[in-house]
Amino acid sequence: HLLTDAQIEELSKVDVTPDSISHIVFTSGSTGTPKAVQIRHRNFMAYMETHVIQTNDIVLQFTSSSFDSHLDEINGALVRGAQLVALKNGGHFDFDYVTKTIYDKKVTYIGPVPSWLNALGKFLNENHHAQQRVKSVRCWYLGGETLLSSTIIQLLPFVDEQSRFFNLYGPAEITVVATCHEIRREELSTTVSLPIGYPLIGYCIYLLDEYRQPVVPGQLGEIIIGGEPSAFYYE
Template identity: 40%
Template sequence: MKHPQKLAVELDEQSLTYAELLHYVQVLSLHLMNNYHIKPGDIVCQCVERSLLMVIGVLSISMVGSAYCPLSLRDPPQRLQALVNQTQSRLVLVHASAPAAFDPDNLTVNIDCIIRLEERFSEINLNELSDVPVTPESVVFVIFTSGSTGIPKAVQLRHRNFTEFMHSFVNIDVVTKSDTIIQMARCSFDNHLLSLVGTLVIGSTLVMLRPEGNMDLEYLAGVLDQKQITVMHAVPSLLNSLFEFLRINKRTSAVKYLRSLCSGGEAVNVKQVNLFQNLVGKQCRIRNHYGPAEITINCACYLIDLSKSQTSISIGQLLPNYRCLILDEFSQCVCIGHEGELLVSGVGMFAGYFDRDDLTAKAMININGQMYYKTGDLVTIDNNGLLHYRGRKDHQIKLHGQRIELGEIERCLLNITSISACVVMKWNDDYL
């Protein structure tokens, strides 16, 4: 370990160094292997509040060669149970407040209890962990996105997808090992993997928020200031609320340490970016990010320069080691300025939807020996090679960065016996 005494993760007054974090991860990993017989290839769900335990759980699941599937305590119990059933997971990691959300038939394991017991009564045999067979092709994350049939789709990401994505992300100087990064995204949003795991992969310091702390603007402003946050990534609607709060309350010192401010998950507009730029320091770079879960978190980025006249904010150019095509309805490449569907290929290409080869086949296409993911997003490209998002070719929307198929809402409504037919529509941008 390069920096055992460096601060790895903080949450208010709690903290762990890299050495301490590794110890707890090893303790939980061995318990999962020896007591619950979790093995490489298994999917292990985790349903916990924002906490140090969340980080320990994610890394422990990965250490035993299994795939981490996050579940949100904000979801109704019926949905949580349906997602667990869909993954065929044998085990759900929880803490004290979560077990009641699942059927008695599901094995729920309290992370905190395991760590306390194992620390007191067990010796750690690290040789067992060194024998775990994990390859770059092993699936490490399973993230649910909304499905057009009303059934969520489980996106599988490999180890190499995530590590190569992080290489590309570091390559454009969004994050460095010297940064202090705040975790803003909910665990149901794939972007939480960037802060929760990516931060630790490159040796940065992760600052977590207490449960619902991302919605408490007074608390959030205090954390940004006291912890001297240098990198922040959030959806523009939340950033707009935060920066308006800072402006009105004259709390601009909260963002004076920011080096990198990243917006993604929703369309950001020029007015919002102007607000951000007026409050951050000159050293801060503001970026707009784009990317579906199927291509591993982000695949395009735009370093915003408001000195240039623009009426909308581009999603930029592809990250290193990604490539794209923009095709019309006849599968022909479009000309500059013409609208078409964005197809993306590269190091982040997912391993497919879990147990849904039919949906995987529909989502991918082989063009000249190269597999591309059909995003369903309509874009144009300008003379400078910058991509501009224009909308969807289907009925999918985004709510706070979370992809939602309107068909999934319709299916839930039709399950109510008093409703025989329904149509869910988006109305301008009122759903954001």
């Protein structure tokens, strides 16, 4: 329900500092029990400094709120002053509906997982009436799964030649994303699995062995992430 003027006035008295908690997200639990990660305002704002959303963007609110990447879409659009387009419940599973929404609303930014993008490419290949619907998208912000070149290749006939594709990586503990690789079209013919790229501004990445020592080129290691956007407290 809508807040009353008195409630808004009361909220305005709350003292918020950079170290105040902005929001809490849970890890996937892939290594055990899901953990609550406390993201501070300074973590989130440091991350937003790296973001590609621009004021004139129209952002598709695509991701479920159970995934931390929905913060990119909702808070990212609000912080940047962009427009936000919300889908109906479960709308991202209806490719005819979602592509028509992209076309009608002139969406410029979308952040799906690669498996969804792969399914979108197949839908567009099989449905001629929808093949012009995603040309407004200037930025495809992809992450959460391994991204194959074949996924991008099958989509290229249906996107604007100036559109940009990004492959991203980052667990919940680092706010949303820690690394980014902008995909060049010329690399698609020579690469099967696309790289996750380099650290975003404010992040640092280390590849360490079991003794927490840096690995040498070609040696397997564990990714350790640090930097201002990284959360520092589990519950």
